[in-house]
Amino acid sequence: xxxxxxxxxxxxxxxxxxxxxxxxxxxxxxxxxxxxxxxxxxxxxxxxxxxxxxxxxxxxxxxxxxxxxxxxxxxxxxxxxxxxxxxxxxxxxxxxxxxxxxxxxxxxxxxxxxxxxxxxxxxxxxxxxxxxxxxxxxxxxxxxxxxxxxxxxxxxxxxxxxxxxxxxxxxxxxxxxxxxxxxxxxxxxxxxxxxxxxxxxxxxxxxxxxxxxxxxxxxxxxxxxxxxxxxxxxxxxxxxxxxxxxxxxxxxxxxxxxxxxxxxxxxxxxxxxxxxxxxxxxxxxxxxxxxxxxxxxxxxxxxxxxxxxxxxxxxxxxxxxxxxxxxxxxxxxxxxxxxxxxxxxxxxxxxxxxxxxxxxxxxxxxxxxxxxxxxxxxxxxxxxxxxxxxxxxxxxxxxxxxxxxxxxxxxxxxxxxxxx
Amino acid sequence: xxxxxxxxxxxxxxxxxxxxxxxxxxxxxxxxxxxxxxxxxxxxxxxxxxxxxxxxxxxxxxxxxxxxxxxxxxxxxxxxxxxxxxxxxxxxxxxxxxxxxxxxxxxxxxxxxxxxxxxxxxxxxxxxxxxxxxxxxxxxxxxxxxxxxxxxxxxxxxxxxxxxxxxxxxxxxxxxxxxxxxxxxxxxxxxxxxxxxxxxxxxxxxxxxxxxxxxxxxxxxxxxxxxxxxxxxxxxxxxxxxxxxxxxxxxxxxxxxxxxxxxxxxxxxxxxxxxxxxxxxxxxxxxxxxxxxxxxxxxxxxxxxxxxxxxxxxxxxxxxxxxxxxxxxxxxxxxxxxxxxxxxxxxxxxxxxxxxxxxxxxxxxxxxxxxxxxxxxxxxxxxxxxxxxxxxxxxxxxxxxxxxxxxxxxxxxxxxxxxx
Numbered sequence: 086x087x088x089x090x091x092x093x094x095x096x097x098x099x100x101x102x103x104x105x106x107x108x109x110x111x112x113x114x115x116x117x118x119x120x121x122x123x124x125x126x127x128x129x130x131x132x133x134x135x136x137x138x139x140x141x142x143x144x145x146x147x148x149x150x151x152x153x154x155x156x157x158x159x160x161x162x163x164x165x166x167x168x169x170x171x172x173x174x175x176x177x178x179x180x181x182x183x184x185x186x187x188x189x190x191x192x193x194x195x196x197x198x199x200x201x202x203x204x205x206x207x208x209x210x211x212x213x214x215x216x217x218x219x220x221x222x223x224x225x226x227x228x229x230x231x232x233x234x235x236x237x238x239x240x241x242x243x244x245x246x247x248x249x250x251x252x253x254x255x256x257x258x259x260x261x262x263x264x265x266x267x268x269x270x271x272x273x274x275x276x277x278x279x280x281x282x283x284x285x286x287x288x289x290x291x292x293x294x295x296x297x298x299x300x301x302x303x304x305x306x307x308x309x310x311x312x313x314x315x316x317x318x319x320x321x322x323x324x325x326x327x328x329x330x331x332x333x334x335x336x337x338x339x340x341x342x343x344x345x346x347x348x349x350x351x352x353x354x355x356x357x358x359x360x361x362x363x364x365x366x367x368x369x370x371x372x373x374x375x376x377x378x379x380x381x382x383x384x385x386x387x388x389x390x391x392x393x394x395x396x397x398x399x400x401x402x403x404x405x406x407x408x409x410x411x412x413x414x415x416x417x418x419x420x421x422x423x424x425x426x427x428x429x430x431x432x433x434x435x436x437x438x439x440x441x442x443x444x445x446x447x448x449x450x451x452x453x454x455x456x457x458x459x460x461x462x463x464x465x466x467x468x469x470x471x472x473x474x475x476x477x478x479x480x481x482x483x484x485x486x487x488x489x490x491x492x493x494x495x496x497x498x499x500x501x502x503x504x505x
Numbered sequence: 506x507x508x509x510x511x512x513x514x515x516x517x518x519x520x521x522x523x524x525x526x527x528x529x530x531x532x533x534x535x536x537x538x539x540x541x542x543x544x545x546x547x548x549x550x551x552x553x554x555x556x557x558x559x560x561x562x563x564x565x566x567x568x569x570x571x572x573x574x575x576x577x578x579x580x581x582x583x584x585x586x587x588x589x590x591x592x593x594x595x596x597x598x599x600x601x602x603x604x605x606x607x608x609x610x611x612x613x614x615x616x617x618x619x620x621x622x623x624x625x626x627x628x629x630x631x632x633x634x635x636x637x638x639x640x641x642x643x644x645x646x647x648x649x650x651x652x653x654x655x656x657x658x659x660x661x662x663x664x665x666x667x668x669x670x671x672x673x674x675x676x677x678x679x680x681x682x683x684x685x686x687x688x689x690x691x692x693x694x695x696x697x698x699x700x701x702x703x704x705x706x707x708x709x710x711x712x713x714x715x716x717x718x719x720x721x722x723x724x725x726x727x728x729x730x731x732x733x734x735x736x737x738x739x740x741x742x743x744x745x746x747x748x749x750x751x752x753x754x755x756x757x758x759x760x761x762x763x764x765x766x767x768x769x770x771x772x773x774x775x776x777x778x779x780x781x782x783x784x785x786x787x788x789x790x791x792x793x794x795x796x797x798x799x800x801x802x803x804x805x806x807x808x809x810x811x812x813x814x815x816x817x818x819x820x821x822x823x824x825x826x827x828x829x830x831x832x833x834x835x836x837x838x839x840x841x842x843x844x845x846x847x848x849x850x851x852x853x854x855x856x857x858x859x860x861x862x863x864x865x866x867x868x869x870x871x872x873x874x875x876x877x878x879x880x881x882x883x884x885x886x887x888x889x890x891x892x893x894x895x896x897x898x899x900x901x902x903x904x905x906x907x908x909x910x911x912x913x914x915x916x917x918x919x920x921x922x923x924x925x
Contacts, residue, residue: 095681098682098686099678099681099682101674129684129685130685132684132685156677157674157677157678158674158677158678158680158681159678159681159682160681161681162680162681162682162684163681163682164682164684164685164686165682165685165686166685246903249903249904250809250904250905251803251807253904253905253907254521254577254578254802254803254806254807254808254809254905254907255801255802255803255806256578257576257577257578257806257907258519258577258578258579258802258805258806259802260578260582261515261519261578261579261580261581261582261583262518262519262579262582262583262584262585264549264552264582264584265549265550265552265584265585265586266518266584266585267802270802272803288903288904289904358781360799361778361781376801376802377799377801378798378799378800378801378802378803379780379797379798379799380798380803381675381796381797381798382674382675382678382679382687382690382796382798383671383674383675383692383798383800383803385678386674386675386677386678387671387674388674389670389674389810390809390810392903469902469903472903472904473902473903474903475897475900477895477897480895482889482893483666483669483708483812483889483892483893483894484669484670484673484708484709484892485670485673485674487673487674487677
């Protein structure tokens with residue numbers, strides 16, 4: 086087989102380390118030019134493939150590609166765009182194959198979460214049926230850490246580190262001011278359905294008096310009375326109370342504390358603003374002075390304090406995806422297997438996409454304390470290795486030297502247009 | 506004169522580097538034990554002096570004191586507690602002197618903002634009148650950077666660095682997602698009256714297309730129509746729009762965009778929540794998908810990404826305060842004098858507290874662009890040196906190794922109680 090091109094796309098919400106994965110893909114492909122001639126990246130993810138709007142990564146120097154490893158965001162643009170089911174929109178899949186064919190693309194690397202793994206699987210099936218079999222690899226990426234099979238997801242470790250450190254730092258601030266000022270501090274973190282990120286906040290402390298004193302998980306139905314009782318106890322015992330709340334915190338009836346009522350392209354509720362809701366409860370019922378922070382995108386783009394383990398793994402899954410592809414493996418995703426907790430050791434395996442697609446891994450109940458407000462030793466054992474090490478980006482004049490690519494377009498070869 | 510004790514207190518909102526100042530005070534005092542026997546710290550700031558609740562810093566090892574340099578928050582507790590005017594509450598001042606006398610305290614170091622400089626000045630005057638003259642030094646600390654005379658305030662450089670980096674990182678995230686998702690991102694930062702912190706967000710970009718595209722300063726009256734017009738232009742031209750908004754942003758009539766209606770101990774309005782107000786305007790009038798972050802305490806406690814220049818200066822003002830005191834200077838504050846921009850050079854001078862107390866330094870109009878939405882070259886020239894260098898704390902198991910002091914109490918010598 087003569088060398089084919091590869092197509093790489095970023096999908097869904099980006100992370101502090103998704104570009105490290107892109108770096109792993111491109112650098113490994115470049116080492117195998119006899120098999121992979123060029124890596125084309127989708128401009129704005131899969132939309133770039135559908136509209137034949139692709140980026141020629143060969144136009145970027147080795148140095149620039151290497152700098153992706155320390156640059157947050159999605160260097161080629163990502164997309165919240167879910168391909169419909171095969172029955173509903175076969176045309177989209179056929180268009181993809183048409184574009185792949187026109188550009189001699191024999192490898193498809195899709196870097197995303199659950200939905201993207203489903204897409205990669207379908208592209209693999211459709212390409213075979215259309216007589217143009219493409220080797221399709223999913224590559225895990227999600228700050229939500231909710232992909233099954235893999236021990237953890239690249240992107241999560243860095244958010245976890247950011248949230249743990251931010252909780253620790255804000256807690257020191259509040260503790261020193263609580264006598265005459267703010268007594269209750271609320272930090273809102275991401276995690277739509279799974280409380281992995283909120284759990285990471287728990288790493289900020291070890292002892293009962295340490296912050297965070299309360300974590301509100303999506304997995305534990307919110308009970309206002311029990312919550313307020315605990316806040317009051319903390320303020321009485323420790324002088325202050327630090328709360329980490331997941332954007333996905335909800336009542337027993339499933340209603341989010343901060344349901345905004347809007348939905349994104351994937352049909353998920355768009356959340357935000359649970360921190361003020363919780364803070365107002367505290368003010369109204371207990372009268373404590375409060376402050377709240379909403380970390381929002383800061384948490385998932387905080388490359389300045391990325392976990393070194395996370396950066397390594399993000400790179401490794403990109404590299405492994407290319408290696409698996411070159412071994413002829415298709416419809417698989419590189420997964421991280423934990424070999425041991427202490428010392429932390431891991432390796433990369435390949436798992437069929439069918440086992441990954443459209444499944445969510447919730448925070449296990451055994452990671453949450455009996456009272457539902459904190460994390461257990463088992464959770465710490467799981468989480469701590471993932472935030473290990475600091476992988477600082479280079480700085481120029483006090484600011485991180487993040488790279489911006491040229492993102493030169495690949496010349497179009499098709500006459501037909503495709504509107505997404 | 507035989508060796509006297511010193512009293513050190515932290516006042517008002519803490520910063521990522523106020524403990525570096527404490528470190529400078531204590532380490533310098535320890536080098537001069539022939540003149541300063543011990544440094545007593547106020548537990549919860551000045552309240553610790555009024556209630557005779559002081560911390561014996563001699564009980565802390567040299568290593569622990571050194572670790573203050575990389576630990577955020579206020580290690581001894583700070584207080585939002587403003588002494589009343591001499592006429593209104595002379596008893597408070599007299600009590601302070603009574604406590605100082607009982608503990609052979611000849612030096613008073615008050616580490617805070619404008620209000621604290623006023624207090625330090627009054628203590629100096631009262632102590633003289635009461636025949637127990639205490640050497641009183643103010644030491645600058647405020648993330649708001651609004652003290653006069655000094656070129657900048659310790660604490661500000663680190664917030665500035667955090668805000669610039671966070672803006673840059675979140676912007677890379679939004680840029681990569683804007684095609685199909687969030688188009689407008691709003692970051693709320695501190696700065697009640699002065700837009701210094703908001704201005705620092707401007708360092709995230711250099712060119713018109715770079716984020717932040719809009720900065721909302723307290724100094725520039727908010728005009729909704731012009732603001733929305735600019736947001737629309739940015740989304741049309743660049744595909745997205747990043748906004749940094751100061752909590753102090755206000756209308757021409759002086760009303761804050763996010764007036765919460767409550768007031769703190771100093772009588773200042775308590776703000777918060779301007780980001781959702783701005784974001785909702787964008788949604789209601791322009792219909793763009795938005796996200797917002799509220800940095801709140803995260804920004805002023807983010808020791809993990811402190812500016813090295815800021816840490817150096819925070820330490821230097823603490824050291825200088827002790828040195829000035831030992832030279833017999835009183836009722837002065839160490840100020841930072843900028844000697845040159847490039848290379849950045851600075852020195853420490855002494856300035857009478859009377860020139861500092863109760864004055865605020867606004868962001869000069871020439872630091873704000875004509876249209877009021879961004880910063881000028883002059884602002885960059887001023888700001889850039891202050892965020893220079895990374896002074897990373899040590900880490901253990903993925904988390905900063907911040908120190909916690911023993912904070913052992915000084916034995917009480919007075920029988921009288923004082924209720925604050």
